[in-house]
Amino acid sequence: MTLSIADLPGHEGFAAPVLPGGELASSSSAFTRTFVGYQAACSCGWADQRRYSATPEGAKEAEYRWWSRHTPPLLAAAPPSWLVIKSNLLCEQVVKLASDRPLAALTLLSQVESWQRTLLDQAVAGARETGASWAEIGEAMGISKQAAHERFRAQVSP
Ligand SMILES: [Zn+2]
Structure with missing residues (x-):
């Protein structure tokens, strides 16, 4: 089994x-x-x-x-599979929108970028508060420990 x-x-x-x-x-x-x-x-x-x-x-x-x-x-460190599916679907739909109506895609992507940056900072701060290392944060994001630390050290406490 x-x-x-x-x-x-x-x-x-x-x-x-x-x-x-x-x-x-x-x-x-x-x-x-x-x-x-x-x-x-x-x-x-x-x-x-x-x-x-x-x-x-x-x-x-x-x-x-x-x-x-x-x-x-x-x-x-694993996002729920239903949320991964929704995220992939959103990406596919924005790709189509960018092809059909590029200006509409720019408006939407700017909105996504504004909340994405805020949420990324919050998630990194939350991970640090619960004891995650910079190596774990980097691994979750697919970047190196050094890159994660350099990118977020100013926003969150060491
Ligand atoms: Zn395993």
Whole structure:
């Protein structure tokens, strides 16, 4: 069984069987070799060190471990998928507007830019207040830690 969360594409958690040599089997699917326990793992390559018993209960505990240890920091930085869909749709519609009526697109994009800048500053300040590092902020924005710090240090406290 694999576990997934709609807002975390690319992350499927599973109880990975631990082979006698200590290495993890790559999935929880049909499995004929003997194994000595379970560890939590994810399709992204993440694996936890804690080992659980080679029982159905151990598998459940390993799955819970994926959910409780691996997903919280990822979810903190993942926008809700329904909002990503709306954002992509807005972009497509503005592209069409810019083609059909460029001046109307300029008016709309200027409005978006004005609230986008304010919200970006607020989100960075909020992230800093909740303990996010400049590296985490940069990663969330797809820019380097240095670029994030240089861009926002004046607006938010260090
Ligand atoms: Zn993952």
